[in-house]
Amino acid sequence: MTYKRFAEVVLDIPLNKKFHYRIPPSFESQIGIGKRVKVPFRSRTIIGYCVGLTDVSDVETTKDIIQVIDKKPILSLKMLEIAEWLADFYFCGWGEALETFLPFVVRKGLNAKTINVAKLSKDEAFIKDTISTIRRKAPKQAKALEVLSGIDEMAVQELAITSKCKAASIYSLRDRGLISLNKRQVDDSVFTSKHYERTCHLQPTKEQEKAINLIKKRLRERKHNTVLLKGVTGSGKTEVYLQAISEAIALGLKTIVLVPEISLTPQTIERFKSRFDRVAILHSSLSGRQRNNQWWEIRNGNADVVIGARSAVFAPLDNLGLIVIDEEHENTFKQDSSPRYNARDVSLVRAKYENALVVLGSATPSLESYYNAKIGKYDYVTLTSRVGDKPLPPVKLVDMRYEIRRRKRQSNISEYLEFCMKQSLSKKEQVLLFLNRRGFSSFINCRRCGFVSKCKKCDISLTYHKKKDAVICHYCYSETSVPKECPECRSPGIKFFGSGTERIEEEIRVKFPEYELFRMDSDTMKGRDSHEKVLSAFRRGDIDILLGTQMIAKGLDFPNVTLVGVISADTIINLPDFRASERTFQLLSQVAGRTGRGSKGGQVIIQTHNPDHYSITYAASHDYDGFAKKELEYRKQLYYPPYGRLARIVLRGKKSEDVKEKSIDIASKLREAIKLCKDEVEILGPAPTPIARIKDKYRWHIIVKANNFEKLQMALKNIENEGKKSKKVQIIIDVDPYMLL
Ligand code: ADP
Ligand code: ZN
Ligand code: ZN
Numbered sequence: 001m002t003y004k005r006f007a008e009v010v011l012d013i014p015l016n017k018k019f020h021y022r023i024p025p026s027f028e029s030q031i032g033i034g035k036r037v038k039v040p041f042r043s044r045t046i047i048g049y050c051v052g053l054t055d056v057s058d059v060e061t062t063k064d065i066i067q068v069i070d071k072k073p074i075l076s077l078k079m080l081e082i083a084e085w086l087a088d089f090y091f092c093g094w095g096e097a098l099e100t101f102l103p104f105v106v107r108k109g110l111n112a113k114t115i116n117v118a119k120l121s122k123d124e125a126f127i128k129d130t131i132s133t134i135r136r137k138a139p140k141q142a143k144a145l146e147v148l149s150g151i152d153e154m155a156v157q158e159l160a161i162t163s164k165c166k167a168a169s170i171y172s173l174r175d176r177g178l179i180s181l182n183k184r185q186v187d188d189s190v191f192t193s194k195h196y197e198r199t200c201h202l203q204p205t206k207e208q209e210k211a212i213n214l215i216k217k218r219l220r221e222r223k224h225n226t227v228l229l230k231g232v233t234g235s236g237k238t239e240v241y242l243q244a245i246s247e248a249i250a251l252g253l254k255t256i257v258l259v260p261e262i263s264l265t266p267q268t269i270e271r272f273k274s275r276f277d278r279v280a281i282l283h284s285s286l287s288g289r290q291r292n293n294q295w296w297e298i299r300n301g302n303a304d305v306v307i308g309a310r311s312a313v314f315a316p317l318d319n320l321g322l323i324v325i326d327e328e329h330e331n332t333f334k335q336d337s338s339p340r341y342n343a344r345d346v347s348l349v350r351a352k353y354e355n356a357l358v359v360l361g362s363a364t365p366s367l368e369s370y371y372n373a374k375i376g377k378y379d380y381v382t383l384t385s386r387v388g389d390k391p392l393p394p395v396k397l398v399d400m401r402y403e404i405r406r407r408k409r410q411s412n413i414s415e416y417l418e419f420c421m422k423q424s425l426s427k428k429e430q431v432l433l434f435l436n437r438r439g440f441s442s443f444i445n446c447r448r449c450g451f452v453s454k455c456k457k458c459d460i461s462l463t464y465h466k467k468k469d470a471v472i473c474h475y476c477y478s479e480t481s482v483p484k485e486c487p488e489c490r491s492p493g494i495k496f497f498g499s500g501t502e503r504i505e506e507e508i509r510v511k512f513p514e515y516e517l518f519r520m521d522s523d524t525m526k527g528r529d530s531h532e533k534v535l536s537a538f539r540r541g542d543i544d545i546l547l548g549t550q551m552i553a554k555g556l557d558f559p560n561v562t563l564v565g566v567i568s569a570d571t572i573i574n575l576p577d578f579r580a581s582e583r584t585f586q587l588l589s590q591v592a593g594r595t596g597r598g599s600k601g602g603q604v605i606i607q608t609h610n611p612d613h614y615s616i617t618y619a620a621s622h623d624y625d626g627f628a629k630k631e632l633e634y635r636k637q638l639y640y641p642p643y644g645r646l647a648r649i650v651l652r653g654k655k656s657e658d659v660k661e662k663s664i665d666i667a668s669k670l671r672e673a674i675k676l677c678k679d680e681v682e683i684l685g686p687a688p689t690p691i692a693r694i695k696d697k698y699r700w701h702i703i704v705k706a707n708n709f710e711k712l713q714m715a716l717k718n719i720e721n722e723g724k725k726s727k728k729v730q731i732i733i734d735v736d737p738y739m740l741l
Contacts (some may be wrong), residue, residue, distance in 0.1 A: 008052035012095035020057040034073030038066040059220040093341040119153040121180040140165035196274040211381040215244040218374040227360040228373040231383030231591025253321025260330040261309040282308030292436040310343040329366040333650040334738040364586040371642040395604040395620040429562040446486040451608040477687030520548035562602040568609040581615040588619035650739040653729040663728040673718040680707040
């Protein structure tokens, strides 16, 4: 290879650009693409990544590289390519994108922890003599020698504690040649303390077999492909993944398994670890050192399977053949800080670069994935029944409008739900009560017919603003006065909706004083241990009624739960977000999957003011296809994803006026930029975000809606650098946003 004079270096600054540095001849043999370098930048020395070598520089004077840090490249060529894509696609700095590939602990280079251990270096008889000679003058040293007699070795620290002496005494024993001190690596690997019972493949059901065969066939082709595996809860998707991974290993290929953070439990890990030897884990609850070790295990080729949450999509595997994404519809795959990537979408791109297969699994696939399957872009396989043909539980809807009319007094627990709870509890069975995340309290709802005010243009629930005494659309910011009566049924009982978690808890305590109730939400659950603790208490039967948010909707498998109640299905339906119906459907389906798993069967009760809403009726009849068909029709009419692409620009700052002004400015720049393609791109807003103020910062947003991705990129390019010009207002570009609150 000929000597190249310049290195193209990416720095960790929010600029999507390469800098040229001269390679001093003495570094010629050290420099390489994918290695880290130390370089001067402005008046500092910083670390950058070499992404290319060239003979021409685009600037006249270049500075010299100060040091080449890595002996071997820390980033592979493919990682560099994907990072470049990430920076372009999500409008973040290239350096920032690269750093997603290198966890902080790896960049910092945490080394294995070592400790000093002591060992006798003379024979037994000699030590015995010494002990009796020094006993009087140095009793502590004598004690230390006694402790060491008869054992192999002991950590210096521990020895000092056991023999009640100072470390200095131990060093003097070493100086006298009586003991030797050695460094030992502490084994804090992730799996040391656990023994995993080996499991074999289960005999697949007919449906599983079909899915497994298709995936195996695709794996052998060694081409990029995507399979959508839709399987109801408990249908055995994980067994399909396991057998797919087995085939990948047989073909010499590696696998990444992504699961939502909340599902990354010891039980999940055990299912993989007990089937395969070389499993690595990337998890936020690992210690920094463990994470560093796992990363290097993977980088050095010692793992066939990597399991992790979102960021594991960047795991440094070579020879990647398969990426499995369980619960692919989950919004936790989207990162809500820069780079705002969606791990599902990144894995599709990574798989394309690496000729790998992606398997997307879900009981309720995202409409984007479902649509791609329907138009033939993805392979599509389904598991329609639960293993062992256990039926899905029957779902009953309770019409809360009727409840209110009849009982006069507002109650959060309907008569019917109360009745069923009593029945289950008296049989010593358990009840799960599900409460949607702290609701968005200010939508307008008719108490009598359930009517909810929506924007005609955006089909988004309107939000009540007290100050203005008006309702506002948070996509396009059109404003209307509060209706005096319901436009549907002419009832004057149109009201603002809301209910607090604590109030519901109180109500249940009053109604069921003799039963053990636990409320599980982000307020009562601090730290991940608490989550496990409560669930095992529930499993043991120490808790009769578990009241919880999203947390209890997923993955739990409790045979003694025979009743699942949803306190209100309405809080999400009415969020000002175009995915509100989809979320409602997904959540209700998940919740319903929590029961009917044991021999006692089970049932689900959903309370709602909207018993006719399609997201509820389809969830009640376990009809995903029906729901998806209807929802896709709505999306198509207004070009929401999957038919169009969205980006959201969020502006935030301390002063409300500044934020508003800048938002108007950016929106008009965008409108100017898309003048020639008005039919293909639409700019909505600016408007204050539905949650108008977070952490003392005012927030506005602009929504960019485009027919295709190219047009969306084109529009955003025009304002890409606006954020740098403005000190008072921070500008965030979110491509394919998940939350619009
Ligand atoms: P899902 O991931 O679709 O919710 P799981 O993979 O967790 O479903 O499977 C549900 C249960 O059925 C698990 O206990 C699993 O061990 C069991 N199971 C899966 N496949 C089979 C099979 N082919 N034969 C027997 N049991 C199975
Ligand atoms: Zn009404
Ligand atoms: Zn609107």
